Each structure stands twice: as structure tokens, then as C-alpha cells.
Amino acid sequence: MMASPARAATFVYVGNAESNDIYVLELDRQRSDLTVVEKVSIPGIEKPGSSMPMALSPDRHFLYVGTRGEPKVAAGFAIDPTTARVRRPQRRRTSSDRLRRRLDLELPLDVPRLVHRTHT
Secondary structure, rough: OOOOOOOOOOOEEEEOOOOOOHHHEEEOOOEEEEEEEEEOOOOOOOEEOOOEEEEEEEOEEEEEEOOEEOOOOOEEEEEEEOOOOOOOOOOOOOOOOOHHHHOOOOOOOOOOOOOOOOOO
């Protein structure tokens, strides 16, 4: 008798624009149930927005979140590969710090810079 392969855990990230919280949820596929793993707040939002767009990096190591409230904030979170919990990484100093301060954008130290390329 062969053992069936273990299925990887499935995690869901949900943004609540009214409270400026991000919920990390684990999906139990057998019971069709969600369990809260963690709730993380984005501080400094004075007026809630209508939505909280989010995106995962292609390697699924980082979660990027934008707020549409006031002030507008873009934040990056490192994702723990074992627990799926998120944490705000330390600031990375670059020449674009002035723009970053306006956006309150905090990128992980090991995120490569985005490069604009023109194709002809």
C-alpha cells in the first residue's frame, strides 16, 4: 500500500481597507474552512480607503500592499516560507529615498531594483 503524497498548505491573504489590516488565513481543503493565522496592521492611515490592492512576488516570498486611504501607502512584507506569516522588513536606503518617504514604501533588502528597458 502506497502512502499518498502530502499536500502543501494553502494560505490566503485578505486586506481589510476599513481597518487597514491584512489577514493571513490557512485554508483547510477537507473541511472548506479558513483559520486566522495572523492579523497585521498597516499603521499611519488616517482615513480608510475603498480597497486594498495586494500582489505576491513571482517567487511568493513577498507580499506588496497598497492603500487607497489617506495618506496613500505602499508597503512590502516578507513572507515566512514555513508559516506564511508576514513581517515588515527593514528599510533599504537608496537614492530614491525622497520618493519612498512620500509613499512610505519599505522594500525588503534583497528585492532587486526595477529596471526600465526600452524595446526597439
